[in-house]
Amino acid sequence: MAMDDVLVQTRGLVKQYGTGARVVDDVSFAIRRGETLGLVGESGSGKSTVARMLLRLVEPTAGEVRYGGVDLLAASSGEMREMRRRMQVVFQDPFAALNPRMRVREILAEPFAIHREQGSGNRDQLVVMLREVGLDESALERYPHEFSGGQRQRINIARALALRPEFVVLDEPVSALDVSVGAQVVNLLRDLQRQYGLTYLFISHSMPLVRYLCDRVAVMQRGRLVELGECAQVCEKPAHEYTRRLIAATPEMPGDRGLHG
Numbered sequence: 001m002a003m004d005d006v007l008v009q010t011r012g013l014v015k016q017y018g019t020g021a022r023v024v025d026d027v028s029f030a031i032r033r034g035e036t037l038g039l040v041g042e043s044g045s046g047k048s049t050v051a052r053m054l055l056r057l058v059e060p061t062a063g064e065v066r067y068g069g070v071d072l073l074a075a076s077s078g079e080m081r082e083m084r085r086r087m088q089v090v091f092q093d094p095f096a097a098l099n100p101r102m103r104v105r106e107i108l109a110e111p112f113a114i115h116r117e118q119g120s121g122n123r124d125q126l127v128v129m130l131r132e133v134g135l136d137e138s139a140l141e142r143y144p145h146e147f148s149g150g151q152r153q154r155i156n157i158a159r160a161l162a163l164r165p166e167f168v169v170l171d172e173p174v175s176a177l178d179v180s181v182g183a184q185v186v187n188l189l190r191d192l193q194r195q196y197g198l199t200y201l202f203i204s205h206s207m208p209l210v211r212y213l214c215d216r217v218a219v220m221q222r223g224r225l226v227e228l229g230e231c232a233q234v235c236e237k238p239a240h241e242y243t244r245r246l247i248a249a250t251p252e253m254p255g256d257r258g259l260h261g
């Protein structure tokens, strides 16, 4: 793999809390520009911890994270500030992630304020952001509780994309939604990826969803990376017994309803 195809690279990533067991143990992988890398594994296997280390929201105990060739862990606070614009995250719970006391207008304008982008985040721009995620300007003056779960996740996505990042961590973004609503959000994420050339790390429990959205998939078991490969290959011919069990444990989505619509 040519180095300029790689956006994010980890080497020997370790996380240990206190004297406990390693929750992430010697994890190395690369995420290519423009791809969606799936990250699967049962609850507690360390997926979110890996993602948080990639974003430097959690400091690794050992190992290396390179982002666009830059050593993220050695970056100064000024450099880190610039990097943070380029990487975003969308979490599972679309309600918890939105401040209930802020109107959608304020929620969407916040990233511009945080990064002191003067003149940006004006009303016209916010309306464009809403349209991109399938909402209209009537949303601007409303509060998060006035929206359904799927709509709230769309607002989260609009906010995550406000500063035009290149890399987005999707941490179980549709797990809290009904299957058909989740399928619509997944299709939106895929469309936005094509439109903006985004690179995704998609954390999920659902092998069918991973297969639908991801180019490659990495499988974690108890802090270790046990398998990484092309999605179709891993789903059809899993090399590791643990991957086989994960696939067997996830029911097919009913006729992939909604996904191809």
Ligand SMILES: Nc1ncnc2c1ncn2[C@@H]1O[C@H](COP(=O)(O)OP(=O)(O)OP(=O)(O)O)[C@@H](O)[C@H]1O
Binding pocket: 017, 023, 041, 042, 043, 044, 045, 046, 047, 048, 049, 050
């Ligand atoms: N701040 C912390 N202090 C101590 N242990 C932690 C901390 N954060 C996470 N852990 C532990 O690290 C392990 C991995 O957690 P992590 O959330 O990364 O797993 P996960 O694969 O994302 O799980 P899930 O699918 O449930 O989100 C778990 O055993 C968890 O209890």
